[in-house]
Amino acid sequence: xxxxxxxxxxxxxxxxxxxxxxxxxxxxxxxxxxxxxxxxxxxxxxxxxxxxxxxxxxxxxxxxxxxxxxxxxxxxxxxxxxxxxxxxxxxxxxxxxxxxxxxxxxxxxxxxxxxxxxxxxxxxxxxxxxxxxxxxxxxxxxxxxxxxxxxxxxxxxxxxxxxxxxxxxxxxxxxxxxxxxxxxxxxxxxxxxxxxxxxxxxxxxxxxxxxxxxxxxxxxxxxxxxxxxxxxxxxxxxxxxxxxxxxx
Amino acid sequence: xxxxxxxxxxxxxxxxxxxxxxxxxxxxxxxxxxxxxxxxxxxxxxxxxxxxxxxxxxxxxxxxxxxxxxxxxxxxxxxxxxxxxxxxxxxxxxxxxxxxxxxxxxxxxxxxxxxxxxxxxxxxxxxxxxxxxxxxxxxxxxxxxxxxxxxxxxxxxxxxxxxxxxxxxxxxxxxxxxxxxxxxxxxxxxxxxxxxxxxxxxxxxxxxxxxxxxxxxxxxxx
Numbered sequence: 001x002x003x004x005x006x007x008x009x010x011x012x013x014x015x016x017x018x019x020x021x022x023x024x025x026x027x028x029x030x031x032x033x034x035x036x037x038x039x040x041x042x043x044x045x046x047x048x049x050x051x052x053x054x055x056x057x058x059x060x061x062x063x064x065x066x067x068x069x070x071x072x073x074x075x076x077x078x079x080x081x082x083x084x085x086x087x088x089x090x091x092x093x094x095x096x097x098x099x100x101x102x103x104x105x106x107x108x109x110x111x112x113x114x115x116x117x118x119x120x121x122x123x124x125x126x127x128x129x130x131x132x133x134x135x136x137x138x139x140x141x142x143x144x145x146x147x148x149x150x151x152x153x154x155x156x157x158x159x160x161x162x163x164x165x166x167x168x169x170x171x172x173x174x175x176x177x178x179x180x181x182x183x184x185x186x187x188x189x190x191x192x193x194x195x196x197x198x199x200x201x202x203x204x205x206x207x208x209x210x211x212x213x214x215x216x217x218x219x220x221x222x223x224x225x226x227x228x229x230x231x232x233x234x235x236x237x238x239x240x241x242x243x244x245x246x247x248x
Numbered sequence: 249x250x251x252x253x254x255x256x257x258x259x260x261x262x263x264x265x266x267x268x269x270x271x272x273x274x275x276x277x278x279x280x281x282x283x284x285x286x287x288x289x290x291x292x293x294x295x296x297x298x299x300x301x302x303x304x305x306x307x308x309x310x311x312x313x314x315x316x317x318x319x320x321x322x323x324x325x326x327x328x329x330x331x332x333x334x335x336x337x338x339x340x341x342x343x344x345x346x347x348x349x350x351x352x353x354x355x356x357x358x359x360x361x362x363x364x365x366x367x368x369x370x371x372x373x374x375x376x377x378x379x380x381x382x383x384x385x386x387x388x389x390x391x392x393x394x395x396x397x398x399x400x401x402x403x404x405x406x407x408x409x410x411x412x413x414x415x416x417x418x419x420x421x422x423x424x425x426x427x428x429x430x431x432x433x434x435x436x437x438x439x440x441x442x443x444x445x446x447x448x449x450x451x452x453x454x455x456x457x458x459x460x461x462x463x464x465x466x467x468x469x470x
Binding site for chain 1: 396400401404405406410413414416417418420421424460463464467468470
């Protein structure tokens with residue numbers, strides 16, 4: 001049986017800690033490279049939009065940030081669910097490590113959306129279905145962070161946060177499909193998995209590259225954060241004492 | 249099992265009757281919040297008519313949130329809740345009974361009081377049916393969703409403000425659809441679609457919330 005892969009090797013904080021360092025470094029580097037390439041395409045290669053002029057270029061930040069805001073919540077809810085079901089320590093840490101990055105991207109999506117709305121719609125904010133549900137998403141992130149911060153016992157914090165994250169996950173499909181379900185001011189999706197994108201190829205490429213940049217940044221920052229959380233929670237264990245002792 | 253449900257409801261109602269002021273405080277809060285709006289935005293009847301559904305709904309939502317911490321806190325303080333956790337009856341059944349009792353104490357009076365407040369806002373009387381029906385379907389959903397927040401924040405410091413932060417985002421869909429029902433009725437579209445959606449929220453909340461609350465309570469007592 002020795003040839004079997006141990007799937008749970010990295011479920012322990014101790015073995016995951018060094019891996020997280022490697023992942024944080026690798027994905028951080030990738031994020032930087034993709035970001036430079038993506039921004040180069042966004043500002044120098046992609047053509048000017050016929051209707052919106054140069055203002056549309058904020059799409060390269062806005063759309064990837066909005067995608068990540070929803071995606072990170074899903075990943076967070078996934079880890080929360082795993083932690084709740086299997087009682088694994090690391091899952092709860094992953095969920096709490098992801099939440100601040102998710103909240104950041106939600107805020108960026110709302111902020112850039114409002115900057116984009118002013119020149120194209122003529123207003124900073126409208127109470128349209130997608131904007132409202134994205135705002136609710138931001139509140140859900142804040143609620144998650146506040147609940148975890150209010151509970152001193154990390155185990156209860158993880159589990160209570162997990163319940164809240166899973167209850168709030170109902171909102172994600174509502175945001176995603178809001179532009180389809182309600183015909184409101186926010187335009188429909190320009191990109192779908194099934195059809196060809198309704199935009200120039202270079203624009204699309206720039207947006208996808210930026211999405212990857214944001215994705216890798218999220219992984220890198222979550223890994224950095226989870227390393228801190230692991231050290232903090234395992235501070236009474238031998239391996240942490242050894243690890244910190246060898247560095248001092 | 250039904251007997252336990254009835255007993256829990258009876259007990260909670262009895263406790264509430266012995267301390268009537270707690271119940272009345274919530275009701276008075278509802279009345280005062282609603283009465284603040286004409287003072288704040290000005291007594292223009294046309295304006296009041298348009299904002300009436302939203303104001304009444306927001307006030308009902310705040311009032312029901314204000315009462316939430318009471319669902320479990322007293323039982324938590326005197327140890328009854330722990331006995332309920334140990335009981336052979338499924339915890340979600342007891343929770344459902346407690347939430348129902350809580351709604352009878354704090355939600356139902358709001359529904360009954362709403363038309364009186366609507367008069368202050370000069371809302372046409374033909375919409376009172378829709379107003380009460382929307383609140384009748386919406387407030388139990390609010391109590392059910394809110395009980396999740398109450399269970400999660402049980403015994404935490406800064407409970408009240410934290411509870412608001414957790415629960416209010418989850419209330420937003422109910423608020424939008426509930427207040428929308430009256431707007432649709434006023435626009436001559438009929439409130440049927442909105443009321444059906446509210447009913448759907450209520451059914452989903454009634455199916456899942458007691459179970460989620462039971463899980464949250466067990467987490468709080470670990």
